[in-house]
Amino acid sequence: MNDSAAQPAEAQDAQAAAPTVGKQNRIGEVILRAENITLRFGGVKALSDISFDIRRGEVRSIIGPNGAGKSSMLNVINGFYQPQEGGIWFMGKTYSPMRPHHAASNGIARTFQNIALFKGMSTLDNIMTGRILKQKASLIEQAFYFGRGRSEEIEHREYVERVIDFLEIQAVRKTPVGRLPYGLQKRVELGRALAAEPTLLLLDEPMAGMNLEEKEDMSRFIIDVNEHFGTTIALIEHDMGVVMDLSDRVVVLDYGSKLADGTPDEVRNNQAVIDAYLGVAHD
Amino acid sequence: MSASTLYGAAEMPRAAHLPDIDQHDTFPKLLRYNAQKWGDRPAMREKDLGIWQSWSWSEVKAEIDRYAAGMSALGLARGDRVAIIGDNRPRLYWTMCMAQTLGAVPVPVYQDSVAAEIHFPLEHAEVRFAVVEDQEQVDKLLSIKDRLPMLQTIVYDDERGVRDYSHDFLHAYEEVVARGAEKLKAEPGFIDAEIDKSKGSDASIIPYTSGTTGNPKGVVLSFDNVMKAAYAGASFEGLRETDECLAYLPMAWIGDHIFSYAQSYVCGFCVACPESSDTVLTDLRELGPSYFFAPPRMFENLLTTVMIKMEDASALKRKIFHYFIGHAKRVGIDILNGRPVPFADKLKYGLGELLIYGPLKNVLGLTRVRIGYTAGEAIGPDIFDFYRSIGINLKQLYGSTEAAVFVTIQPDGEVYDDTVGTPAPGVEIKIAEDGEVLFRSPGVFMEYFKNPEATEKTKTEDGFVLTGDAGFVDDAGHLHIIDRAKDVGKLNHGGLFAPKYIENKLKFFPNIKEAVAFGHERDYCAAFINIDLEAVGNWAERNNLSYASYQDLSSRKEVYDIVQAHVAQVNRDLSKEEMVAGSQIKRFILLPKMLDADDGELTRTSKVRRSFIAEKYKPLIDALYDPSAKTASISSEITFEDGRKGVLEADCAIYDVETFESAGHSGERAAAAE
Numbered sequence: 001m002n003d004s005a006a007q008p009a010e011a012q013d014a015q016a017a018a019p020t021v022g023k024q025n026r027i028g029e030v031i032l033r034a035e036n037i038t039l040r041f042g043g044v045k046a047l048s049d050i051s052f053d054i055r056r057g058e059v060r061s062i063i064g065p066n067g068a069g070k071s072s073m074l075n076v077i078n079g080f081y082q083p084q085e086g087g088i089w090f091m092g093k094t095y096s097p098m099r100p101h102h103a104a105s106n107g108i109a110r111t112f113q114n115i116a117l118f119k120g121m122s123t124l125d126n127i128m129t130g131r132i133l134k135q136k137a138s139l140i141e142q143a144f145y146f147g148r149g150r151s152e153e154i155e156h157r158e159y160v161e162r163v164i165d166f167l168e169i170q171a172v173r174k175t176p177v178g179r180l181p182y183g184l185q186k187r188v189e190l191g192r193a194l195a196a197e198p199t200l201l202l203l204d205e206p207m208a209g210m211n212l213e214e215k216e217d218m219s220r221f222i223i224d225v226n227e228h229f230g231t232t233i234a235l236i237e238h239d240m241g242v243v244m245d246l247s248d249r250v251v252v253l254d255y256g257s258k259l260a261d262g263t264p265d266e267v268r269n270n271q272a273v274i275d276a277y278l279g280v281a282h283d
Numbered sequence: 284m285s286a287s288t289l290y291g292a293a294e295m296p297r298a299a300h301l302p303d304i305d306q307h308d309t310f311p312k313l314l315r316y317n318a319q320k321w322g323d324r325p326a327m328r329e330k331d332l333g334i335w336q337s338w339s340w341s342e343v344k345a346e347i348d349r350y351a352a353g354m355s356a357l358g359l360a361r362g363d364r365v366a367i368i369g370d371n372r373p374r375l376y377w378t379m380c381m382a383q384t385l386g387a388v389p390v391p392v393y394q395d396s397v398a399a400e401i402h403f404p405l406e407h408a409e410v411r412f413a414v415v416e417d418q419e420q421v422d423k424l425l426s427i428k429d430r431l432p433m434l435q436t437i438v439y440d441d442e443r444g445v446r447d448y449s450h451d452f453l454h455a456y457e458e459v460v461a462r463g464a465e466k467l468k469a470e471p472g473f474i475d476a477e478i479d480k481s482k483g484s485d486a487s488i489i490p491y492t493s494g495t496t497g498n499p500k501g502v503v504l505s506f507d508n509v510m511k512a513a514y515a516g517a518s519f520e521g522l523r524e525t526d527e528c529l530a531y532l533p534m535a536w537i538g539d540h541i542f543s544y545a546q547s548y549v550c551g552f553c554v555a556c557p558e559s560s561d562t563v564l565t566d567l568r569e570l571g572p573s574y575f576f577a578p579p580r581m582f583e584n585l586l587t588t589v590m591i592k593m594e595d596a597s598a599l600k601r602k603i604f605h606y607f608i609g610h611a612k613r614v615g616i617d618i619l620n621g622r623p624v625p626f627a628d629k630l631k632y633g634l635g636e637l638l639i640y641g642p643l644k645n646v647l648g649l650t651r652v653r654i655g656y657t658a659g660e661a662i663g664p665d666i667f668d669f670y671r672s673i674g675i676n677l678k679q680l681y682g683s684t685e686a687a688v689f690v691t692i693q694p695d696g697e698v699y700d701d702t703v704g705t706p707a708p709g710v711e712i713k714i715a716e717d718g719e720v721l722f723r724s725p726g727v728f729m730e731y732f733k734n735p736e737a738t739e740k741t742k743t744e745d746g747f748v749l750t751g752d753a754g755f756v757d758d759a760g761h762l763h764i765i766d767r768a769k770d771v772g773k774l775n776h777g778g779l780f781a782p783k784y785i786e787n788k789l790k791f792f793p794n795i796k797e798a799v800a801f802g803h804e805r806d807y808c809a810a811f812i813n814i815d816l817e818a819v820g821n822w823a824e825r826n827n828l829s830y831a832s833y834q835d836l837s838s839r840k841e842v843y844d845i846v847q848a849h850v851a852q853v854n855r856d857l858s859k860e861e862m863v864a865g866s867q868i869k870r871f872i873l874l875p876k877m878l879d880a881d882d883g884e885l886t887r888t889s890k891v892r893r894s895f896i897a898e899k900y901k902p903l904i905d906a907l908y909d910p911s912a913k914t915a916s917i918s919s920e921i922t923f924e925d926g927r928k929g930v931l932e933a934d935c936a937i938y939d940v941e942t943f944e945s946a947g948h949s950g951e952r953a954a955a956a957e
Contacts, residue, residue, distance in 0.1 A: 161332035161333045161334075164332075165331075165332055166443070168559065170558045170559050170561065170562050171559065171562045171565070173333065213923075223444075227446065227447060228443060
């Protein structure tokens with residue numbers, strides 16, 4: 001048992017370790033394009049005519065002052081909000097609008113600004129729920145734990161254990177998440193999103209309300225997810241230091257429209273961005 | 284009792300079930316023997332991805348052979364030294380045997396040391412190769428690599444986060460082993476030839492002592508030292524291949540090296556590594572080791588956790604618990620020591636075993652423990668008695684790195700809380716004129732690495748080692764340790780001042796985490812106290828006392844009141860003991876921060892560094908001895924876990940405590956006689 005479990009993983013690791021790839025080489029083709037998105041709530045325009053793209057393997061940040069429309073943008077990408085105009089092109093197909101089930105089944109996972117975990121369930125069970133879409137066994141097989149129900153459970157559990165190991169939360173594996181401190185709950189939520197093996201991971205303020213040490217840990221995990229699993233990450237974050245350090249490209253929103261788009265350095269030196277952040281009067 | 288009396292015998296024991304260590308005189312040779320004798324028995328376990336994985340002796344042998352061949356291909360050669368830095372991982376234990384196979388000497392380093400602390404042993408030991416656990420350790424080494432010109436190769440176990448490092452001196456463990464497998468195909472006889480080149484008198488390991496003063500010293504131990512000490516200990520306790528232990532203490536500590544490495548190789552028993560350092564308690568419970576060792580701190584923490592949980596239990600459960608624990612306190616120790624106990628009490632103890640002791644031991648993971656050791660520091664008698672009373676064969680051990688651990692062990696049936704036992708097999712002890720304990724044994728170290736002056740100071744011409752501890756041997760042949768020889772002081776009125784003795788009494792209270800007593804050449808005793816955040820925090824929560832931080836909680840009057848009551852209780856106890864009645868604590872301060880190894884206040888093995896604290900907190904000490912001062916302020920530099928520094932400023936209140944008349948008035952008699 002132990003050998004069969006350990007062997008493929010080691011072989012895989014050794015393979016992956018062999019070439020030392022620079023970060024730049026890992027960024028690939030465009031996998032998602034937001035096309036002229038306009039979102040209105042009644043008379044309020046939350047987003048107006050926003051377009052940008054996300055490339056495979058990059059860390060893409062969406063920043064902007066409060067109320068700029070960052071979370072709305074994320075919600076449009078994973079189909080939680082349906083925009084009045086425009087659509088999402090994802091991996092070769094345009095969805096207008098994207099629906100949550102499209103997003104989930106196509107490999108877009110997310111975490112929430114306010115933690116949305118099952119408080120009474122253990123860390124392990126919460127992360128297992130991230131694997132639900134991958135389960136093909138019938139209800140009967142799952143209920144009586146035989147056939148595919150059994151083999152799938154073992155396979156999923158192994159994957160979830162890898163996630164637990166990766167996020168270093170072994171010590172709270174069996175603890176109900178409601179009892180965990182805030183920082184750890186955020187980590188469990190990240191774990192659940194990772195368990196879905198997403199192509200694109202949307203993180204809505206993963207570091208909100210954390211202290212410096214927790215932020216550093218979380219940053220480390222985000223970098224590691226990006227490097228280790230090659231997951232593309234779209235990130236909303238307020239902490240500018242974090243954004244500028246982690247991101248490959250940044251898109252800046254203000255009052256629902258796009259102010260700037262580019263590398264952290266370009267964005268940092270963009271006059272419109274500086275004005276928005278330092279508070280120049282709007283027309 | 285004359286000063287030159289020798290206690291113990293130099294004769295080495297023999298045990299029929301253990302291998303002949305004169306023939307198999309190095310660990311690689313023992314591994315070869317074990318792989319044949321115990322081929323399929325487990326040698327090592329590790330919990331990985333939530334499941335215990337195990338490796339048999341023959342698998343371990345094959346792995347270490349490949350590993351050694353691979354490292355040899357990277358240039359590791361006879362006479363090199365290999366640094367090992369990381370938590371207890373099977374691969375790091377294998378690194379020790381791998382290095383010894385090639386005739387290189389492992390130098391284990393404390394894994395939680397900051398980069399600056401790692402620098403000294405690595406530079407001093409002229410380390411060319413380092414094997415480390417993960418990215419954290421790799422980063423530390425990279426940050427000081429400029430100042431370590433000798434260091435040429437780093438091998439890492441866990442590749443996470445290290446993958447993008449493009450340095451050509453970095454190698455993954457798997458890569459090295461794969462390379463070794465290639466080499467072995469070409470030269471199948473390579474390993475046996477290398478193993479046979481080493482002999483028992485060669486250096487086997489250089490642990491660096493944490494050192495309460497000055498730079499650490501590298502203690503060179505030969506194979507003979509380590510193996511004979513391990514053998515003697517194993518035969519004394521009847522350890523064999525069926526035993527099992529959990530390796531969770533720092534690999535750089537000699538105790539772990541003896542228990543989790545040397546004795547495992549000598550006896551052929553299995554060593555398990557926990558999943559991570561946070562899961563030790565869970566892993567302990569799942570594993571149920573039969574051989575267990577822990578510093579007193581660990582036993583204190585376990586007991587504190589139990590007591591806190593009991594506070595939260597229902598009234599009925601609490602009643603049953605306290606009833607049976609009370610009964611155990613009365614008769615449990617006698618039952619364990621095999622002394623006669625009335626039948627009715629035995630029956631009641633049996634019922635307690637069923638209801639309380641058994642389940643409690645199970646929760647703690649100590650059900651199967653045959654031999655439990657506590658060492659490193661004196662353990663509070665109440666804590667010690669608690670574990671023994673519920674039927675755990677916990678024993679005190681007195682040892683040092685220079686002895687390859689064993690100096691004295693408490694024999695079964697002769698365990699008393701105020702002694703550290705009789706000389707271990709093969710160990711001779713004598714007491715110097717000034718009370719310092721000296722020992723001589725096969726385990727006595729070769730020398731301090733590149734430090735002949737220190738060697739000369741510590742080792743006498745006839746092979747005895749000065750321990751630096753003050754103690755005496757009683758009529759039954761048991762050694763008593765009072766304190767570090769240099770720490771034992773005198774109060775101005777002439778009374779004896781043994782700080783550790785007082786501190787241990789304080790630390791028995793679950794609410795007190797750490798204490799530092801002062802009194803040498805002073806009029807009275809005073810103390811710094813650290814509250815236990817977990818225990819006091821829990822109490823505060825139950826009493827609706829809100830607090831923001833450790834500092835805040837420490838400054839609360841309610842908390843002061845609790846601690847004051849504890850200190851008064853200690854004074855009452857002290858007043859009953861003639862020797863120490865004069866050192867009752869008159870005043871104390873609750874420190875606004877936890878004493879921390881990162882700030883240099885504790886050693887890495889969590890021992891208090893007195894002189895450092897005395898200097899750093901001088902304003903507080905002055906205030907303790909200034910009767911008019913009711914508060915004291917301090918500003919102190921603190922180091923955060925990520926290495927940044929900050930300054931802590933605080934005002935602390937000083938509290939007076941009631942003292943008690945000495946029971947026999949002997950303290951005053953002594954004072955009058957002066």
